[in-house]
Amino acid sequence: METTFDFSTITQWFNNLLLGWGLQPWLVTTIECVLVGVGLLLLYALLALFYIYFERKVCAAFQCRLGPNRVGPLGLLQSFADMFKILIKELIHLKNIDRFLFALAPYLVIIASMMAFSVLPWGPGLQIVDFNIGIFFLIAVSSIGVLGILLAGWSSNNKFTLIGAMRSGAQMISYELSIGLSVITMVAFAGTMNVEEIVLAQDNLWFIFSGHVPAIIAFIIYIIAGTAETNRGPFDLPEAESELTAGYHTEYSGIHFGFFYLAEYLNLFIVAGVASLLFFGGWMPLHIPGFDGFNHIMNYIPGVVWFIGKAVVISFVIIWFKWTFPRLRIDQLLTLEWKYLLPINLFNLALMVMIVVCGWYVHW
Amino acid sequence: MATIKEDIAARFPKATFDEADVLLINIPDDQLHELARSLRDDFGYDFLITIVGVDRKDSLGAIYFLSSTTQHTEISFQVTTTDREHPAFESIADLWSIATIYEREIFDFYGIIFLNNPDMRRLFLNIDWKGYPLRKDYDMESNNILSTESERQSDFTNVYTRGADGKIEVAEKAVFKPNDFVVNIGPQHPATHGVLRFRTAVDGEMITKIDVYMGYIHRGxxxxxxxxxxxxxxxxxxxxxxxxxxxxxxxxxxxxxxxxxxxxxxxxxxxxxxxxxxxxxxxxxxxxxxxxxxxxxxxxxxxxxxxxxxxxxxxxxxxxxxxxxxxxxxxxxxxxxxxxxxxxxxxxxxxxxxxxxxxxxxxxxxxxxxxxxxxxxxxxxxxxxxxxxxxxxxxxxxxxxxxxxxxxxxxxxxxxxxxxxxxxxxxxxxxxxxxxxxxxxxxxxxxxxxxxxxxxxxxxxxxxxxxxxxxxxxxxxxxxxxxxxxxxxxxxxxxxxxxxxxxxxxxxxxxxxxxxxxxxxxxxxxxxxxxxxxxxxxx
Amino acid sequence: MPYEAFKDNEYIENLVQELQASGTNVLVGSLDKLINWGRSNSLWPLTFATSCCGIEFVSLGAARFDMARFGWEVARSSPRQADFMMVAGTIVGRMVPVFRRLYDQLAEPKYVIACGGCAISGGPFKRSYHVAKGIEDIVPVDVFVPGCPPCPEAMIYGIMQLSRKVKVERFFGGVNRQEKEQDFVKEHPVAAEAEKIING
The missing domain is CATH 1.10.645.10 (Cytochrome-c3 Hydrogenase, chain B)
Structure with missing residues (x-):
C-alpha cells in the first residue's frame, strides 16, 4: 500500500494553496466545487464517448466486421464526430406534448447518472464525495434515472414511448431490488457502507475471493440485474428496436437524445464500476497473500488504471451479453426477477450473514 | 377426372365444363356457394389456392382454384356477370377464411362485391380511390397518386347483403371494439419487414385484434x-x-x-x-x-x-x-x-x-x-x-x-x-x-x-x-x-x-x-x- | 481519403467553387469546418426500406461491405434521430403521405438519397397506376444512386458523395437550408401541399 500514490496529497496542497492566498473558506470551496464540476463533466463526456467507440468496436469484432476505422486513427474520432453533429442537430418542437416535462426528462436521466458517478472510487483519495453511506447514496440516486425515463415516455404523447416507459418502470423498479440485495450482501460482508473503507478492506484479497460462494452468487446476480438496470440487451425492452422503434426516447432529437444516449453508456460504466468496487477491490491492485514481490509490482500500476481497467473488463462482459442473446419478453423478464433472482438473493444474504457470523470466509 | 365431372354434372345441371389443364366448371352465381361447399366437403377439394378476377370487356368474372390436400389434384370453377355497374357474387368466406382477403382483392381491382363477406373494404388502394384499376376500361391517369394528404381512415367496414327484394344492402360494421386501445405498428416500423401496417388493439400488452393494412408497396x-x-x-x-x-x-x-x-x-x-x-x-x-x-x-x-x-x-x-x-x-x-x-x-x-x-x-x-x-x-x-x-x-x-x-x-x-x-x-x-x-x-x-x-x-x-x-x-x-x-x-x-x-x-x-x-x-x-x-x- | 483520389464529381467541384467565391471569415470558416467535419463523418441512416434495395442495404451493414467503417451503422428507427434517409425501393400512392411525413419528421440537417431505379423515376413500374414517378416531386433529393437494385459498392459511393456534399456546406453565412427548402416548395406543388398540411 505504501507505494501507491495518494491523490489526496494533491487536493490538500491545492486547498492549502488557495487558502494561503488569503481567500475566504467559502470562496475556496466554491472554486473547488466548480473545478471538480468541470472536471467531472469533461470526464463524463470523454468516458461516454470512449464507451460508444468501445461498444461499436467490440460489437464489430463479434460480428466479424471491422467497425469504425475511417474517422481519425483507428476510427478513434468517430464518436467525437457524432457528438459534434448531435450538439447542433435540430431540437424538434412537438405539438400536443407536455413541454416542461419533455424538456426536463433527459436532464433528470443524465443528472442521476452523474450523481452516481461522483461516489465512484477512482483511486486512493481520488473520489469526489466520500461519506459514510456512499453505497446507499449510489443506490438512491441511480433510481432517479427511472423517473426521467417515465417522464420522457409519458410526456411525448406517443403510444410507443408510453409502452416503453411503462416497461422500463416495471423493469427498473424490479431489478433495483436485486441490485440492492446483492449490494447489501456485500455490505454485510464488508461491515461498512463507506466506499473508501470497502476498498481498503480488500487490501489483502478481493471480496469475490474472500467471500467465496455467496460473493460469487451475489456477483452473478448483480451483473444480471445491472444489465437489466441499464436497459441493455437481453433486457433492452424499453427501447426494443424491433418492437417500439426507439422506446421511450423515440420522440427526442438532437442533444436531448444525446443525453439519453450518453447516459445509457455511462450507466454501463457505473454498473461496471460498482461491480469492481464491491467484488474486485475498486482501485485496489491485485494482491495475492504471501506473494509480496508480486504484490509490490502490482502496486506500481496506478489505482486509476486498475479501476478503469476492471470496469472496462466487466462492461465488456455486459456488452458480450447484448451481442449474443435474444431479447426476453416482459413477463419472462419479471418472472426471472421475482421468481428466481429475488429468492436466491434473499437466501444468499442469509448465507452471507451466517458466513460473517461464523467467520467462514477466507481470512488474511 | 371423368367421374368428378359426371358427379358434378349430376348435382349441378346448370354447370358447363371447360377442359383446360385444370378442369373449369362454369357455374351460375346462385349455385356458386353450394358448388364450393360440395367440392370442399364431398370431393375433398379443401384448399382454396386463389380466386382470380377477370375482365373480358363484356363480362366480369371470378375463377376459383381449389386443390385437394390428399389427392393433390386441382379443380376450378368460374362465375361471370355482365353487370358492370353493380357486379355481385355470393361470398365463400364462411367456407375458407382466406377467401375474405381474396375477395377483398377482387373488390379492389374489379369492383365486384361479395355478398356476406364480413369485411368488404379495399385491400391495396386508398379508401377514396376512384375506379377499379384492373378493369380494361380503367383510365390510368384518373387518380392523383402524389397527394401528401394523409389517407382517410375509417374504423368501419362494410358488409353487403342481398335484401328480400333482390337489392344489395350495405351495413356498417366496426373493426374494433369501442374501448380498444389501438397501437399503430407500421407502415414504417422495423418489425414489419417492409411497409406493412398492423393496427393492433391491445389490452395492456395483450393483443386483442390485428387489422392488417397492405398496399404500401402495391405496384400494380x-x-x-x-x-x-x-x-x-x-x-x-x-x-x-x-x-x-x-x-x-x-x-x-x-x-x-x-x-x-x-x-x-x-x-x-x-x-x-x-x-x-x-x-x-x-x-x-x-x-x-x-x-x-x-x-x-x-x-x-x-x-x-x-x-x-x-x-x-x-x-x-x-x-x-x-x-x-x-x-x-x-x-x-x-x-x-x-x-x-x-x-x-x-x-x-x-x-x-x-x-x-x-x-x-x-x-x-x-x-x-x-x-x-x-x-x-x-x-x-x-x-x-x-x-x-x-x-x-x-x-x-x-x-x-x-x-x-x-x-x-x-x-x-x-x-x-x-x-x-x-x-x-x-x-x-x-x-x-x-x-x-x-x-x-x-x-x-x-x-x-x-x-x-x-x-x-x-x-x-x-x-x-x-x-x-x-x-x-x-x-x-x-x-x-x-x-x-x-x-x-x-x-x-x-x-x-x-x-x-x-x-x-x-x-x-x-x-x-x-x-x-x-x-x-x-x-x-x-x-x-x-x-x-x-x-x-x-x- | 485524399482529395486527388476522389475528385470525380463535377457537381460538388462547382458547389465548392461557388461557395468559395464569396470568401469566408477566418473564425466562422474554421467553426464551419469543425461542424462540417462532425456532420459529414456522422451520417446516421433511418431504417427505411420498401423493397429489394432495402435488402442490399442490409448487406451493406454486413461483414463484407461493413458501412460501420465510415460510422454509418447507427441506423435509427426513429426519424427524429436520423440524419439521412436512404429511399430504398418503390414509393407508391398509398406510401406518399407516409413518406413525406417521415421526411418532415427528420431533424435538420436532413438529407435524402434516392436509391435505385424506382426511387429515381419509378423504374420498371413507371407506367403503373399506383407508383410515384420518382421521389423528386415529393422531397428534395441530395444524391441519386442508380441500379436495380444498386450493388452495395454503389450505395457506399452514394453515401460518400453525400458526405462530401455535407462537408462543403456552410452552417454560418451560406445559403440557409431552410431557404433552399422554401425554394423547393415553390417549385413542387406536392411539397407545397404537404407544407400546408403541417402548418395546419
Missing part, C-alpha cells in the same frame, strides 16, 4: 403485365419476392412454355433446379438473420449473411447480378453457367453443415430463444389450410404441401429429398423447418451438381411470342410457399390476364388469428416466423 404488376409481351413480363417476378427470384421466374417460364409448347433443354432444367435450391438456401439464411435480429440477437444476422454472400457470389458469376437475376427465360436460361460454377457450389456445400451447426448452437438451443418461440403462435393443420398457409410455415403445421413433391416440375421427380413436415405448428417449428429444408436443398444440389448434362441451354423460341387462345395455371414452390401463375390469352402477344398467386398474402392474413391473446412482443415473434415479404403480398 398484374396490370402492367397486360400491356407487355410475354418475355417482358418475366422481370416483374424478380421484384415480387426478391429472395425467390429464380423460383418465381421458373414458375412463369414453365407456364408460358407449356402454353406455347416449348421443350426446355435438359441442361437448362437442371441448372434451373440448382439455382432454385441455391436461392432457397440464401433466402432461409437471410430469414434466420432478420428473425433473430427482430428478437434482439443481432449478431446472428452477420453469420447467416456470410453464407448468403457466398451464394450471391456464385449467382453473380453466372447471372451478373446480386438480386434481380432475370436468369431463367422462356425456353431455358439466359446464358450457360460460369466455368467455376461447379467448383463454387461444391465449396459452398462443404462449408454449409458447419454453418448450420453454428446457427443451431447460437440460437436454437438458447434458453431465451426457446422461451420466446416455443408454443408461440400455434397453428394447426386445419388452420393452415383454412388460411392457405403454404411453404415451410404450412409444413411446420403438419400440412404436406410441397409443390416439388405434389406436382413435380423440371427434374424434381428424379432427385431424392425429404419433405420436411413437422407437427408442432409453433414458431420454433417454423424456424427449425427452415434449417432442415436447407439440408434437403443441399441434398438436391449434391445429386445434381455432378450430373449437369451437356447440351444447349436455350431452346429455339420465336422472336415474337404468341400464345394460343386459352388459359393455363402453373404451380411452383417458392421459398415461402406455393407460387402460382394464371395466364389467360386471346391469341395475342400479351396476356389478357396474368395473375400471380403469392404465398406472402396468406402469411400476412393469418397473423391476426394466431397472435390474438399473445403479447405485443410476440407479434414480432409470430409474424417474423411466418417470414412474409411485403412486395410479394402487395405485388
Amino acid at each position: 404488376i398484374e396490370k402492367l403485365c397486360e400491356s407487355l409481351g410475354y418475355p417482358q413480363t418475366l422481370h416483374y417476378t424478380d421484384r415480387m419476392d426478391y429472395f425467390s427470384a429464380h423460383n418465381y421466374h421458373h414458375g412463369l417460364c414453365l407456364c408460358i412454355e407449356r402454353a406455347a409448347g416449348i421443350e426446355v433443354p435438359r441442361r437448362a432444367q437442371v441448372i434451373r433446379v440448382i439455382m432454385d435450391e441455391l436461392s432457397r438456401i440464401a433466402s432461409h439464411c437471410l430469414f434466420f438473420g432478420t428473425y433473430c435480429m427482430d428478437l434482439g440477437a443481432t449478431t446472428m444476422l452477420f453469420y447467416t449473411l456470410r453464407v448468403r454472400e457466398q451464394i450471391l457470389d456464385i449467382m453473380t458469376k453466372t447471372c451478373g447480378a446480386r438480386m434481380t437475376f432475370n436468369y431463367d427465360c422462356i425456353g431455358g436460361v439466359m446464358a450457360d453457367v460460369d466455368p467455376d460454377f461447379v467448383k463454387d457450389v461444391k465449396a459452398l456445400l462443404a462449408t454449409l453443415p458447419a454453418n448450420l451447426k453454428e446457427y443451431n448452437k447460437l440460437f436454437v438451443g438458447n434458453v431465451i430463444a426457446e422461451g420466446r418461440l416455443e408454443n408461440m403462435g400455434n397453428m394447426s393443420r386445419e388452420h393452415a389450410i383454412q388460411w392457405g398457409v403454404t411453404g415451410p410455415s404450412g409444413r411446420a403445421s403438419g400440412w404436406s404441401c410441397d409443390v416439388r413433391k405434389t406436382h413435380p416440375y423440371a427434374v424434381y421427380n428424379e432427385v431424392q429429398f425429404d419433405e420436411i413436415v413437422m407437427q408442432e405448428g409453433d414458431s420454433m417449428a417454423r424456424f427449425k423447418a427452415r434449417i432442415l429444408e436447407i439440408e434437403q436443398s443441399a441434398r438436391i444440389i449434391e445429386q445434381l451438381i455432378d450430373n449437369i448434362p451437356e447440351g444447349e441451354v436455350l431452346a429455339k423460341v420465336p422472336k415474337v411470342l404468341k400464345l394460343p387462345v386459352g388459359h393455363w395455371f402453373q404451380l411452383v414452390e417458392g421459398c415461402r410457399g406455393l407460387f402460382g401463375v394464371y395466364i389467360e390469352s386471346d391469341g395475342g402477344t400479351s396476356p389478357v390476364r396474368m395473375k400471380f398467386v403469392t404465398p406472402s398474402l396468406n402469411l400476412a392474413a393469418v397473423v391476426d388469428s394466431i397472435t390474438t391473446g399473445n403479447k405485443i412482443a410476440d407479434l414480432i415473434t409470430i409474424a417474423g416466423s411466418l417470414d412474409y415479404i411485403v412486395p410479394d403480398m402487395d405485388r
Whole structure:
C-alpha cells in the first residue's frame, strides 16, 4: 500500500494553496466545487464517448466486421464526430406534448447518472464525495434515472414511448431490488457502507475471493440485474428496436437524445464500476497473500488504471451479453426477477450473514 | 377426372365444363356457394389456392382454384356477370377464411362485391380511390397518386347483403371494439419487414385484434403485365419476392412454355433446379438473420449473411447480378453457367453443415430463444389450410404441401429429398423447418451438381411470342410457399390476364388469428416466423 | 481519403467553387469546418426500406461491405434521430403521405438519397397506376444512386458523395437550408401541399 500514490496529497496542497492566498473558506470551496464540476463533466463526456467507440468496436469484432476505422486513427474520432453533429442537430418542437416535462426528462436521466458517478472510487483519495453511506447514496440516486425515463415516455404523447416507459418502470423498479440485495450482501460482508473503507478492506484479497460462494452468487446476480438496470440487451425492452422503434426516447432529437444516449453508456460504466468496487477491490491492485514481490509490482500500476481497467473488463462482459442473446419478453423478464433472482438473493444474504457470523470466509 | 365431372354434372345441371389443364366448371352465381361447399366437403377439394378476377370487356368474372390436400389434384370453377355497374357474387368466406382477403382483392381491382363477406373494404388502394384499376376500361391517369394528404381512415367496414327484394344492402360494421386501445405498428416500423401496417388493439400488452393494412408497396404488376409481351413480363417476378427470384421466374417460364409448347433443354432444367435450391438456401439464411435480429440477437444476422454472400457470389458469376437475376427465360436460361460454377457450389456445400451447426448452437438451443418461440403462435393443420398457409410455415403445421413433391416440375421427380413436415405448428417449428429444408436443398444440389448434362441451354423460341387462345395455371414452390401463375390469352402477344398467386398474402392474413391473446412482443415473434415479404403480398 | 483520389464529381467541384467565391471569415470558416467535419463523418441512416434495395442495404451493414467503417451503422428507427434517409425501393400512392411525413419528421440537417431505379423515376413500374414517378416531386433529393437494385459498392459511393456534399456546406453565412427548402416548395406543388398540411 505504501507505494501507491495518494491523490489526496494533491487536493490538500491545492486547498492549502488557495487558502494561503488569503481567500475566504467559502470562496475556496466554491472554486473547488466548480473545478471538480468541470472536471467531472469533461470526464463524463470523454468516458461516454470512449464507451460508444468501445461498444461499436467490440460489437464489430463479434460480428466479424471491422467497425469504425475511417474517422481519425483507428476510427478513434468517430464518436467525437457524432457528438459534434448531435450538439447542433435540430431540437424538434412537438405539438400536443407536455413541454416542461419533455424538456426536463433527459436532464433528470443524465443528472442521476452523474450523481452516481461522483461516489465512484477512482483511486486512493481520488473520489469526489466520500461519506459514510456512499453505497446507499449510489443506490438512491441511480433510481432517479427511472423517473426521467417515465417522464420522457409519458410526456411525448406517443403510444410507443408510453409502452416503453411503462416497461422500463416495471423493469427498473424490479431489478433495483436485486441490485440492492446483492449490494447489501456485500455490505454485510464488508461491515461498512463507506466506499473508501470497502476498498481498503480488500487490501489483502478481493471480496469475490474472500467471500467465496455467496460473493460469487451475489456477483452473478448483480451483473444480471445491472444489465437489466441499464436497459441493455437481453433486457433492452424499453427501447426494443424491433418492437417500439426507439422506446421511450423515440420522440427526442438532437442533444436531448444525446443525453439519453450518453447516459445509457455511462450507466454501463457505473454498473461496471460498482461491480469492481464491491467484488474486485475498486482501485485496489491485485494482491495475492504471501506473494509480496508480486504484490509490490502490482502496486506500481496506478489505482486509476486498475479501476478503469476492471470496469472496462466487466462492461465488456455486459456488452458480450447484448451481442449474443435474444431479447426476453416482459413477463419472462419479471418472472426471472421475482421468481428466481429475488429468492436466491434473499437466501444468499442469509448465507452471507451466517458466513460473517461464523467467520467462514477466507481470512488474511 | 371423368367421374368428378359426371358427379358434378349430376348435382349441378346448370354447370358447363371447360377442359383446360385444370378442369373449369362454369357455374351460375346462385349455385356458386353450394358448388364450393360440395367440392370442399364431398370431393375433398379443401384448399382454396386463389380466386382470380377477370375482365373480358363484356363480362366480369371470378375463377376459383381449389386443390385437394390428399389427392393433390386441382379443380376450378368460374362465375361471370355482365353487370358492370353493380357486379355481385355470393361470398365463400364462411367456407375458407382466406377467401375474405381474396375477395377483398377482387373488390379492389374489379369492383365486384361479395355478398356476406364480413369485411368488404379495399385491400391495396386508398379508401377514396376512384375506379377499379384492373378493369380494361380503367383510365390510368384518373387518380392523383402524389397527394401528401394523409389517407382517410375509417374504423368501419362494410358488409353487403342481398335484401328480400333482390337489392344489395350495405351495413356498417366496426373493426374494433369501442374501448380498444389501438397501437399503430407500421407502415414504417422495423418489425414489419417492409411497409406493412398492423393496427393492433391491445389490452395492456395483450393483443386483442390485428387489422392488417397492405398496399404500401402495391405496384400494380398484374396490370402492367397486360400491356407487355410475354418475355417482358418475366422481370416483374424478380421484384415480387426478391429472395425467390429464380423460383418465381421458373414458375412463369414453365407456364408460358407449356402454353406455347416449348421443350426446355435438359441442361437448362437442371441448372434451373440448382439455382432454385441455391436461392432457397440464401433466402432461409437471410430469414434466420432478420428473425433473430427482430428478437434482439443481432449478431446472428452477420453469420447467416456470410453464407448468403457466398451464394450471391456464385449467382453473380453466372447471372451478373446480386438480386434481380432475370436468369431463367422462356425456353431455358439466359446464358450457360460460369466455368467455376461447379467448383463454387461444391465449396459452398462443404462449408454449409458447419454453418448450420453454428446457427443451431447460437440460437436454437438458447434458453431465451426457446422461451420466446416455443408454443408461440400455434397453428394447426386445419388452420393452415383454412388460411392457405403454404411453404415451410404450412409444413411446420403438419400440412404436406410441397409443390416439388405434389406436382413435380423440371427434374424434381428424379432427385431424392425429404419433405420436411413437422407437427408442432409453433414458431420454433417454423424456424427449425427452415434449417432442415436447407439440408434437403443441399441434398438436391449434391445429386445434381455432378450430373449437369451437356447440351444447349436455350431452346429455339420465336422472336415474337404468341400464345394460343386459352388459359393455363402453373404451380411452383417458392421459398415461402406455393407460387402460382394464371395466364389467360386471346391469341395475342400479351396476356389478357396474368395473375400471380403469392404465398406472402396468406402469411400476412393469418397473423391476426394466431397472435390474438399473445403479447405485443410476440407479434414480432409470430409474424417474423411466418417470414412474409411485403412486395410479394402487395405485388 | 485524399482529395486527388476522389475528385470525380463535377457537381460538388462547382458547389465548392461557388461557395468559395464569396470568401469566408477566418473564425466562422474554421467553426464551419469543425461542424462540417462532425456532420459529414456522422451520417446516421433511418431504417427505411420498401423493397429489394432495402435488402442490399442490409448487406451493406454486413461483414463484407461493413458501412460501420465510415460510422454509418447507427441506423435509427426513429426519424427524429436520423440524419439521412436512404429511399430504398418503390414509393407508391398509398406510401406518399407516409413518406413525406417521415421526411418532415427528420431533424435538420436532413438529407435524402434516392436509391435505385424506382426511387429515381419509378423504374420498371413507371407506367403503373399506383407508383410515384420518382421521389423528386415529393422531397428534395441530395444524391441519386442508380441500379436495380444498386450493388452495395454503389450505395457506399452514394453515401460518400453525400458526405462530401455535407462537408462543403456552410452552417454560418451560406445559403440557409431552410431557404433552399422554401425554394423547393415553390417549385413542387406536392411539397407545397404537404407544407400546408403541417402548418395546419
